[in-house]
Amino acid sequence: MKTKLLGALVGATVLMGASGAFAQDALTLQLKWVTQGQFAGYYVAKDLGYYEEENLDVTILPGGPDIAPEQVIAGGGADVITTWMAAGLAARERGVPLVNIAQPFKQTALQLVCGPDSGITSTEDFPGKTLGVWFFGNEYPFYAWMAKLGLSTEGGEEGVEVIRQAFSADPLLQGQADCISTMRYNEFKQILDAGIPEEDLVIFDYVAEGVGMLEDGLYVLEDRLEDPAFVDQMTRFVRASMRGWAYAAENPEEAAEIILNNDQTGAMTLDAQIYQVEEAAALTQGSNGALDEADYRQTVDTLLSAVSPDNPAITAEPEGAWTSIVTDGL
The missing domain is CATH 3.40.190.10 (Periplasmic binding protein-like II)
Structure with a gap:
């Protein structure tokens, strides 16, 4: 009897260990705005199981007029956020150490x-x-x-x-x-x-006027990147997200349906979401998720060229504001 009991306990322990080993890594993404085609790649990646295939359990939080992603992540409410680079750099200079880890939107809108x-x-x-x-x-x-x-x-x-x-x-x-x-x-x-x-x-x-700035990049807090496990999670997250964007570009109607199914407000019609998916997906053309340093420089140089009381984004050259450590592993 003791031998059978010991065997059962060992078996249960092995199963528990295996379950823990394959537990999905939980991540929370805070969006810059409400649920809409602007974020199709992320919702598609979640709905079609791309995140799950990367062993990730991703929660997507919609934004809105009263939600600042920079404040949400600073308060521990998210692991990664989408925001415009100008806002991310401004937050960094003001004490929220955001780092751009990927740039799905290469074009601007x-x-x-x-x-x-x-x-x-x-x-x-x-x-x-x-x-x-x-x-x-x-x-x-x-x-x-x-x-x-x-x-x-x-x-x-x-x-x-x-x-x-x-x-x-x-x-x-x-x-x-x-x-x-x-x-x-x-x-x-x-x-x-x-x-x-x-x-x-x-x-x-804005680009044609020489003041184009990068939009909808992915940002995390700097100290999180000291953890190799977190860097690995972000690499898997970006890879799955870019798969989602590629699918949305090829299947805008299906992507729009996915957006509608995730939007509890019902504020936009299917036709409006299809249009938005098509326009947003076009902004990812030429990007595998990695930030182009020339695009980064244009944003920074534009901000620094216009430092004034009316333009308080940044007042000095940023240091450590972006990294390729995540996208190098794609």
């Missing part, structure tokens, strides 16, 4: 769009106009641009009037602003859906 009745055809027409700007870390590219143009943002005939724009196209559609901030995959479509054709709009692309 930020635009300033001016209405057909604005009287604006070039940047020379900006003085005296009202421009809509997002804040919460999204304002840095705009202020860098205005500083480059030598325009005051305090209003008046020689400057521009800045209004704090909500995350919609309403200020343009309701005549509250001459131009507004839009993302190609989101607010821009709201303008088109309102019946204003693209050919009637004047569109300023």
Whole structure:
């Protein structure tokens, strides 16, 4: 009897050990914004089991207007976040040691769009106009641009009037602003859906204006990268995420359905999500997840070229703000 009991205990111990050895690594991803096609790659990777195949149990937290990913990760609420590089660098300079570990979005989607009745055809027409700007870390590219143009943002005939724009196209559609901030995959479509054709709009692309900055990179806290196990988890996470983005690019309708199934708000239609998936996936073209140092330099140089009270993103050259330690293992 004792021999049988001892054998049973040993067997149970072996099984428990095996179960622990194959337990999935739990990770929490905090998104910059709400559940939508902008983040299709991550939801697709989760829904199709790509994370599971990498032995990861990933929880995806949607963002929103009252959620700052930089604060969430600083408070221990996430392992990895998506955010714009300007916001990530600003947070780093202010004491939150964020490090860019991957850059799925190689292209950018930020635009300033001016209405057909604005009287604006070039940047020379900006003085005296009202421009809509997002804040919460999204304002840095705009202020860098205005500083480059030598325009005051305090209003008046020689400057521009800045209004704090909500995350919609309403200020343009309701005549509250001459131009507004839009993302190609989101607010821009709201303008088109309102019946204003693209050919009637004047569109300023931030990259073309020389003030392009990287969007939607993946960031972690610096001290976490001292743990080889965490680096390995992040490598598996990025690899699975990029698989998700590749699948979304090839299957936008299915990816949009996945987004809808994960969106509890029901705020967007299937057609709107398909459009957003297609536009967002296009931003990943040419990227395997690794950050291009030239793109990083453009963002940093743009921010440093416009250091002023209106552009408080960074005031000094960042050190240790990005690493390839994760993507080197892809």
